[in-house]
Amino acid sequence: MVKTMAGAAALAAVLGVGMASPTRAADIVRYPADHFPIATAIEVPPGASTIYLSGTGAQPVNKSAKPMTLAAYGDTETQVRGALTQIQGQLAKLKLTMGDVVQMHIYMVADPKLGKIDFPGMMKAYTEFFGTKAQPNLPTRSAFEVAHLANPGWLVEIEVTAVRAH
16 A cells, blocks of 8 residues: 555556646545546545445436337437436435546447447546546546446446545
């Protein structure tokens, strides 16, 4: 465990990231990626609580569409925005914010209209929640293309890990 800024600088050197501007919130250290709105690494201090949120998708946006269909949930951008809004609400119930998210996994299904995953659509919605002036904290993140999700209308399911520093 890295406990000092000198140790953090050594970790940054090993990871190949700069130490110029890690963001700190209650001793959580984030190492931003160059030119991409994710963190390359995050240090969590001893004694912090880790909160794992189950994967979630968006709520239907078109109530008149057939349930559990793409028409009910919208495109990737709409679904990412909806899922992140759901996550934001779950975090608020735990007295946490999106700024407390340290890791994110995004599972994506190819949009049948595009024939591939809509990474630009995902990024457009994602950057409304992370790396903004109001909420600059970036999580580490992985995005995966999967064959299917539990809800056949979902193009996206997102799970996150948050940390509550003490």
